[in-house]
Amino acid sequence: MDDVLLRAPLVPPTDTLRRDAPVTPEEAQRLRDLPPEAYWLEIARHLDWITPPERGLDGTLGDFRYFPGATLNVSVNCLDRHDPHRVALHYEREDGLRETWTYGRLTRATARFAACLQDLGVTRGDRVGIYLSNAPEAFIAIQACYRIGAVYSVIFAGFSASAVRDRLTDAQPKVVICTDATLRRGRPVPLLSTLREAMTGVDSVGAVVVARRVDRDAPLQQGEHDFHALLDAQTRHAEPVPVEANEPGFIIYTSGTTSKPKGLVHSAAGFLVGTYANVLWSLNLRPDDVYWCTADVGWLTFPIFALVGGLAHGATLVVYEGGIDHPTPERPYALLERYGVTKMFTAPTALRMLRRAGDDAVARHDLTRLQLVALVGEPLDPETWHWTQGTLGGGRIFVNNTYGQTETGTAWASSMVGLTPTRPGSCGEPLPGYRAQVLRDDGQPAASGELGVLTLSEPFPSLARTVWGDHDRYRAVYLSDHPGHYAASDAALMDADGQLWVTGRVDDVMNVAGHRIGTMELEAALTTHPAVSEAAVVARPDPLRGTVPVAFVVPRAGTLPSPALEAELADAVVQGVGRLARPDRVVIVSTVPRTRSGKIMRRLLRDLLVTGDVTGDLTSLENPEALDVIRQALNAPD
Template sequence: MDYRIRSLEEYQTAYQKSVEQPEEFWAGIAENFTWRQKWDKVLNWNFEEPRVEWFVNGKLNITENCLDRHLEKRGNKLALIWEPNDPKERFIRYTYRELHEKVCQMANILKSNGVQKGDRVCIYMPMIPELAFSVLACARIGAVHSVIFAGFSHTAMADRINDAQAKVVLTSDGLNRGPKQIPVKRVVDEALETCPSVEKVIVVDRVGWAVNMVEGRDVWYHEELEQVDKHCPAEEMDAEDLLFILYTSGSTGKPKGVVHTCGGYMVYTDYTFRNVFQYEESDIYWCTADVGWITGHSYLLYGPLLSGATTLMFEGVPTFPDPGRFWQVIDKFGVNIFYTAPTAIRSLMASGLDHVLSYSLDSLKVLGSVGEPINEEAWHWYHIHVGKERCPVVDTWWQTETGGIMLSSLANITPTKPSHAGFALPGVQPILIDQEGKEITENEQEGYLCMKFPWPGMIRTTYGDHERCRQSYFSTYPNLYFTGDGAKRDKNGLWRIIGRVDDVINVSGHRFGTAEIENAINQNKHIVESAVVGYPHDVKGQGIYAFVVCGEEAPTNQENLRAEVIETVVDQIGKIAKPDKIQIVSGLPKTRSGKIMRRILRKVAEGDTSNLGDTSTLLDPPIVDEIVKGAL
């Protein structure tokens, strides 16, 4: 059965059924997968404990659905294209048959190194094919993978390994990122000084460095490969068995281990991938996200492979060897669907149009945006210069905790509107809540975004601490999942994400989402990117402090630039929203996944810089010192 929605009417019909008969709706989708044993019941749930179980007592293995079931018809179809950091290095292509063999070999290596069903395996690797093999190999033998972005500090890594009590670490000697080479194995060695649970380390030779190998603990992947078979039976898993843990930052310093399970996550990532991107059998699909964060899990690996797609994996960065690299790769492989983050788009905007106009980009059919709301200026630039005004932009809203896309337009099917995510996907039941916890039913109103019914891809628990899961997501509003985001519906019911609730500034009784002010500031032609936070103000309660990054042609007179920014905000929103302080900076403190660390900026704005917390895991730690020195 083809469960891709092909018209607005089909979307409306599917959505209505998913709300009125959710169990029947999702059972119909789930029927399309390979199950060892069918479920007894589609759904058990309550949001008080919380307890959510989909496809109860169903038995399966997600890799049989990603790989084995495609072998008969798609065995020779490209599954994975790997493009290295250096454009002079040869790319590698894997068919579904070849990828199946590689995953089985990696699974056998894990087994020969003592990994069993239920064990936790930490993966700390660059964006190389072995990272994909490792993730899928864990799933094949029933081990729980925990991917840690290969850029986190040894302290951050140790925290995550110890929380999960990981038994094995998969890593590489080093990694290539742009013009730099980074010693990955050295970070692992430092982390493992405080990680007694780790028994084995499997090391991939990526850059050819001599590294410290601890006897009895560390083994080379290429040496292990010579001793294993290309066949590995898939472990039978329960639909609610753990598939992976992925750590995400919380409101407190300690990261939360978000848990996703096998059955529901499988059904949800496949369904959302096919429908949001309107994937066709011959398409080449490229998600630029690192596998170290949820987008890489759901929409670089699992979603595309479940759908039998060809997925592209890129080792490098968008600006190396020059800011045309993304566009060069798109033309090189004839990419049809391109999914990236607003942060990347804005940084490429700042590099000027020449780098984009040098490439045809004729193959593109669909553009996607993920990670944060995309501001209007970046949306238009992306749509006009990358998509040539013929590619729909799907602005997807979702979270690590949701497992998959929740709010988005479906490419060429449902309406798009700049700075709006779009309608809810079938099976997703969003609701707006006011401060008293009452539902806001009218459109053109702002409130807190909650979900009133479970969907298959949602978080089940936080690893080892179910109470933290309850407190974080289910305790704020009874019987609702609280996203932590503010949102607004327009007159047609399209959803707009305003920003995190803790990113809302109350100026003289008026509430402004930081994303809304940033969107306005970014309309200024000289501004590449901005971040806005609130700070205590004697008259207004909260003032607005803006950190702005300029393009190359910005005025040298900073006061003139500040006046221009204020004029832009007043023009876009009104005088009430004009920033009180505007600090011009060369960059913003960001995590490796591109998320701006507003917590740090808030402390700078408040003049409380004595305890900024651990900044070593940021993409560019020295930027924090520069911002502190230039604080207004």
């Protein structure tokens, strides 16, 4: 990686965030120095337990328990213990529908819906499918599962019937909760009809509960129940069930490519403890904060930073359903201004989308209450970091890039907000309670600045415990490459100050003529060019050099593609990274394939580049037309 990036000045916390820091710098250092087991026992004391933990860790990676014998209820910690008059949710849909929910109202609805689930036969340990959009019903349904000890399984609302069926077949839920449809860029996206098709051959489901939000009069079939009719008729409030700290809380599936999706199992209490700490350090949410997490409920970022971790801190959450840039790219600014958002959690791609819309849009909105923008999901280029801090934030905010995975249940690398600095483009440092190592291929620790495989050497409460129904697969995927370490195939390095740089999947590290190069640094070099809105670099096999980089570039508005621009961009990579990294080709395109969260699907770019076709799971692809755009660009004469 370019030494200029690794040696850029560290950026300290802002005065506002330093003043409001949750602990003193001395206390933060004490926590960082604690052994993980002692640290997690201290964090656990922040929460309300029915049977408090007396012990921390029991076991090792692959077979461990945290806080054995202790019991709590997640919904009590997320709802009941907060001021019932405080606003919990400001909900808004892209067509303008708005709702406000206090903690008291949300708690009562959750307890009543939990009773509805019990009346439908759901008991402790039963699975419940959650096929919902970013709507209040998602909070009610998931917290209701926590309240009665049911194990929920979130299914992303953008999946096809086939992908939904795979997940239902594996989890075998007794009840599925869905919305009739969701809105996306002005069009209804049917969920109920997709679910009906997906349930063919799935015999475990005894009832479907439908929250009719788009078509209030949508007809229901046998075995389907109206969410709000059940809720309105229910007078009983389910009592919170004590749940042992290592009992399963939920199953979340990784997207399949060529193999069956993995149903990762997280414990309820372990996830709560981990996300509570994650939000404490990465956001320092306070009761007077208004906070917007832009993620989709179907991806784990939303439960970590909003649905569980966010509610556990009692903040006011903004919940948005739909495309955040619809009907115009100014929609996010309008939301930030309307609700007086103080802290925001999003993805680098969303920020690049805002930047592409131009800076004039920022100036038309009052964003002066914004203090912090936190990020996760993919590598962050320094150019986007500086635009976010300087233009979006007016030079007064802190930009906190973080790193985590579905498997880890937290974004475990981050700045401790108000306490520790960051370096633009990095992911901060490993938070207290985590022991990270970057390893070489031979298993030895990598040197400072040396690219290797990112691993964790000790268990922690929010780490996924198994793959549902297939623990051997869990061990083979995560624990076999580097014995004694958890590894999920991400490439990374640590700089001289201990800042973590995650460059992407191990597959995205190219070996060019014997030199290992991460795609992140090439993309960062491209986005520094004033004509570039965003860039994605993938590797193409080469008989002479092993692999060579190929760049896909989306230009800024008003920029016309030309051979001269392609040459300029190739030169920008040479200047930023080195002559060895010069792209074999620069492909200028109007769009690239994305997930609904805006993340570029580099896997599909690689498929089109190497084979001319795409394989694997396409259900999270939002813009299928991008595939034809890429094909045409690749087939165009040089």
